[in-house]
Amino acid sequence: MVKIKKTAGTFLLTFTIIIAVFSISYAPLSSNNRKQTDYQGRFDNVLNLSFTPDSNKDIATTIFSDKGAWHGYSTPDDPEYSGGFSGPLIMDLNGRWLSKNFSQLHLKDSKGIINLSSAKRIIHYYPGKIVQKYKHGTLIITQTLIFINNRTAAFKTEISTLIDQKQEIDIFLTGSLMPEIDSKIEVVENRIIVKINKRGRRVVQRTIPEFKNIKTSDSGRQYSTGIKKVKIYKNSPFSFITIQQHFLETDEKYLQKIDFERELVKNADRWNNYFSLYFSGETKYKHKERFNRLAAKAIITLISNWRSPAKDLLHGGTFPSISYQGFYGFWSWDSWKHAVAYSGFAPEIAKTNILSIFDYQDRYGMVSDCIFTDKKRNNRRNSKPPLAAWSVWKVYEATHDKIFLKKILPKLDRYHNWWYTYRDHDKDGLCEYGSTDGTRIAAAWESGMDNAVRFDNLKIVKNSKRAWSFAQESVDLNSYLYADKIYLALMHDLLNEGKKAEKLRLQAKELKSKILLKMFNKEKRYFFDISIDTEKQILIYGPEGWIPLWAKIATFKEAEPVKQIILNRNKFNTLIPFPTLAADDPKFTPEKGYWRGPVWLDQAYFGIKGLRNYGFNKEADLLTLKFLNNAEGLLSNVPIHENYHPITGKRLNAANFSWSAAHILMMLKME
Secondary structure, eight states, X not given: OOOOOOOOBOOSSOEEEEXXXXXXXXXXXXXXXXXXXXXXXXXXXXXXXXXXXXXXXOOOSOOBOOTTOSEEEEBOOSGGGOSSOEEEEEESSSEEESOSOTTEEEEEETTEEEXXXXXXXXXXXXXXXXXXXXXXXXXXXXXXXXXEETTEEEEEEEEEESSSSOEEEEEEEEEEOOTXXXXXXXXXXXXXXXXXXXXXXXXOOOBSSOOOOOEEETTTTEEEEEEEEEEEBTTBOEEEEEEEEOOSSTTOOOOOOOOHHHHHHHHHHHHHHXXXXXXXXXXXXXXXXXXXXXXXXXXXXXXXXXXXXXTTBOSOEEOSBTTSGGGOSEEHHHHHHHHHHHTTTOHHHHHHHHHHHHTTOOTTSOOOSEEOSSGGGOBOSOOOOOOHHHHHHHHHHHHOOHHHHHHHHHHHHHHHHHXXXXXXXXXXXXXEEEESSOOHHHHHHHHTOTTOGGGTTOOEEEEETTEEEEEEEOHHHHHHHHHHHHHHHHHHHHTTOHHHHHHHHHHHHHHHHHHHHHHXXXXXXXXXXXXXXXXXXXXXXOGGGGHHHHTTOSOHHHHHHHHHHHHOTTTTOSXXXXXXXXXTSTTOOTTTOTTSSOEEHHHHHHHHHHHHHTTOHHHHHHHHHHHHHHSTTTTTTSOOEEEEOTTTOOEEEEESBHHHHHHHHHHHHTO
């Protein structure tokens, strides 16, 4: 019998494992009528998945997930855990590895244990699918992992021989819980179940032929099961399916059976469709395969971070990063950026990203900063910059879905008006970032630029019972609100609401005049925030100063000098262009400063798009390529990061970051 390694553990979710084993090999569906390009096969290993967790919280790595599932996997880099997949990683309010390999394959023949750790292994991480192959002596083992639905992953193990003679082997599966997981393995009628809290999780295990005699040991911390004397032939491999399902709620249903070969075809069709949609339009750098592979990496990053509805999350959405414990929820302006990117390859996911945030819009019109599976944790202390109308309009351009537009437009109107009701302290038509609880930190969060230098030492002023503002009118906020008015007017025109559209355009014209008059500094050749108390400009060079170009507020008279500031190597034209603080500022500290120097991809995109809006395409191309070629690891198989060091190009902060991936997709298509 195989010796089971001893481990133990803790967690706050419920996880159930189904192991279904089939001796029947299903014939693949005919593809004669399918003429899709095989993008799935083309974009092999654009990310490196090799990883074995040391602890259950060790998630700072690339993780494979799909279909909006709340669990994921990597491929073991520790030979001791060969024969299966690292995980599953279980997600809810945080991420926890259930096991280093909860369904580890072991083989035994007449000579004894077959040591897969010494076998030759080849790993292929295709978009939406992992295939790993082991060769040990005359045996070939192939394991293929895909997601079947938003709660179910399945992997097929196929064992064959290279010789003509029959081989007879024993097959075992073992699994053990991570030491920190405070649960135990239960066996009910050949089902393996891990219950991690009392709220329920269950799953069915069926085996054909059945892996009976499931045994637990170490007080339920480990299990083993197997089937003996399996006959393997050269042209008749033995195969079985392992199904793992993660349920977050008690009323979710088991998957009773699957047709794995049919699911493989559906998986390929879906992923090829993502890429077909993305590459169908004009893409400036499409002739360069390294940039196509980067686009594939960005799409994989978004899909791996995509979560389906669960508990208090009523629509699906996207984590900022699956690889960082603090990002297991949906953030509002992140979601709107994600939706713009999704609209180019998965428009239905784009819609749910927007709807998920507006599910928690309050009666005043405010949109929460972030939302979670437990709504008690939703952050209502602040909102986020108003990019929702831009996002909705981009989704409409991709789908022409007027039903969606009609559903969301009243919510967008209420959100837009909320800013002027609760974030315009002196009622002059220029808004400020603020908070609902009077704290400075929440007001900084509302800007999205948490520790930006322009907010240093700012006081906060009370507007009303539930509303406080920074004593500073921000140029980016008011530029976003200008764009908001333009997009809302377009939507009202489409829905035959011309009077509302005309009113919004008049308001936009007035706001544009105020921004140009009060916020552009002719001497400094840049846009700046304004102090409410002194009405003087806050002379800090940050990305907020190029947002008027993205919003098309500037005339050419203002856009030209802003372009020159952007191209200045002492300010924003660094190795990785568009730092979030000018490089010659005394407080420029990209090594430590979250928004005090690192290059964030959203702000870089707004700068590039702003240049393109005024015909500065040569400069936009130069800066785009400078970023793409100099950002560490971007064109290799390492993950896309939250931000980058503007001087060295080094990757910074969270890996597998969604809005970075989203804006890369926009940059490559010049969206």
